[in-house]
Amino acid sequence: MPNRSPIAARKPRLVFCTARPARYAAVLNVLRQTFAITVIPNDPSAAKTFETHPDCIVIENQLVGGDGMWLAQQANALRAGGRQSLIMVAPKMTLPIGRLIEERVIDAAITGSPETGEFLNSFWRAYGTVSEDETLSALSKPAGQVMQSGRQLFTQLEDMTATGGIDLEGRKLVASAAASVVDLAGDPSVAPMLHQLRGHHDSTFAHSLRVGILMASFGRAIGVGDDQLRLMAETGLLHDLGKMQVPLSILAKPGSLTEAERQEMSLHPVYGAQLVNEGYRDLPDLISAVRHHHEKLDGTGYPDGQTRGQIHEMSLCTAVVDVFSALTDRRDYKEPMERDQAFAIMDTMAGPHLEPRLYRRFRELVLDTRLADEPQVRAAR
Numbered sequence: 130m131p132n133r134s135p136i137a138a139r140k141p142r143l144v145f146c147t148a149r150p151a152r153y154a155a156v157l158n159v160l161r162q163t164f165a166i167t168v169i170p171n172d173p174s175a176a177k178t179f180e181t182h183p184d185c186i187v188i189e190n191q192l193v194g195g196d197g198m199w200l201a202q203q204a205n206a207l208r209a210g211g212r213q214s215l216i217m218v219a220p221k222m223t224l225p226i227g228r229l230i231e232e233r234v235i236d237a238a239i240t241g242s243p244e245t246g247e248f249l250n251s252f253w254r255a256y257g258t259v260s261e262d263e264t265l266s267a268l269s270k271p272a273g274q275v276m277q278s279g280r281q282l283f284t285q286l287e288d289m290t291a292t293g294g295i296d297l298e299g300r301k302l303v304a305s306a307a308a309s310v311v312d313l314a315g316d317p318s319v320a321p322m323l324h325q326l327r328g329h330h331d332s333t334f335a336h337s338l339r340v341g342i343l344m345a346s347f348g349r350a351i352g353v354g355d356d357q358l359r360l361m362a363e364t365g366l367l368h369d370l371g372k373m374q375v376p377l378s379i380l381a382k383p384g385s386l387t388e389a390e391r392q393e394m395s396l397h398p399v400y401g402a403q404l405v406n407e408g409y410r411d412l413p414d415l416i417s418a419v420r421h422h423h424e425k426l427d428g429t430g431y432p433d434g435q436t437r438g439q440i441h442e443m444s445l446c447t448a449v450v451d452v453f454s455a456l457t458d459r460r461d462y463k464e465p466m467e468r469d470q471a472f473a474i475m476d477t478m479a480g481p482h483l484e485p486r487l488y489r490r491f492r493e494l495v496l497d498t499r500l501a502d503e504p505q506v507r508a509a510r
């Protein structure tokens with residue numbers, strides 16, 4: 130069983146190494162709103178803390194004394210290609226610090242007085258550069274677009290809070306859900322599978338990320354607990370994993386499929402459940418949701434022809450989100466469908482295909498948060 134991290138949006142951890150914590154008190158107070166902060170002396174004992182792999186390490190380098198330069202080397206040796214940010218603060222820029230940046234030992238240096246707003250601005254630039262740009266650049270273009278649209282969602286939600294469009298609590302819930310998916314996509318238990326999917330068919334990978342984000346937002350909207358939320362996000366991310374075993378000639382075929390091709394395509398939930406079962410034997414709900422995301426309430430879905438009462442709620446949620454995403458994703462051969470048009474189609478599906486109560490709740494969520502106004506990506510059928 131892979132190592133699992135809680136999906137609940139945790140605060141990123143920041144280790145601040147300084148001999149003069151009082152000097153940075155105001156800065157630390159602001160950063161505490163975002164980070165769980167540990168302040169420790171900038172002496173050799175700090176290296177032990179780096180082994181816990183915090184999300185961000187800030188090391189003060191005094192002009193005289195202290196071990197800032199040595200500590201930076203230690204921290205860099207331990208991050209070994211991870212996404213951790215490593216930032217140095219110093220009274221002024223020096224040649225040795227410049228060399229550390231050039232050699233990519235540290236990501237940035239912040240100089241000047243910590244009393245100024247510019248100091249914090251520099252910090253956010255340094256932290257953002259590493260954690261966001263590196264993450265996005267490691268992804269393919271469509272996947273990067275999905276991540277960016279997730280981030281745009283946060284911004285939209287912030288705007289709506291300011292204008293009273295959605296209450297603060299609602300904004301926090303949806304934003305943390307989407308942030309969790311971004312984390313989850315890089316989680317060691319999920320990332321390798323997504324990576325393989327991306328290698329096989331990038332559009333399906335991008336579609337999966339979008340469904341993951343929508344599922345997590347949906348989960349927050351219907352008030353599920355943290356464990357359930359993680360399950361929803363995972364189901365969204367992994368629901369089409371089985372398409373890895375469907376030939377590319379079918380997945381990427383621009384025209385309609387032959388009957389034989391359609392049958393092969395309709396096996397992807399079975400393949401997906403088998404693949405997920407290999408990594409998540411103890412999560413039957415996830416395996417079942419992946420297998421049954423194309424079932425319909427009237428029994429005309431696949432692969433098992435389950436009917437109302439037999440289909441697990443997680444599969445019903447996935448079906449709603451998946452259909453919406455499939456309609457509004459941009460495809461190689463068509464522009465994304467307008468939100469209203471998609472809902473007009475889905476209105477007719479509520480009942481025979483989609484669970485009406487869940488569909489209505491999802492529709493409200495999308496209308497409330499303008500999820501469908503995000504730039505869409507090329508995605509799988």
Ligand SMILES: [Fe+2]
Binds near residue numbers: 368397422423
């Ligand atoms: Fe599917």
Ligand SMILES: [Fe+2]
Binds near residue numbers: 336340368369451510
């Ligand atoms: Fe799908």
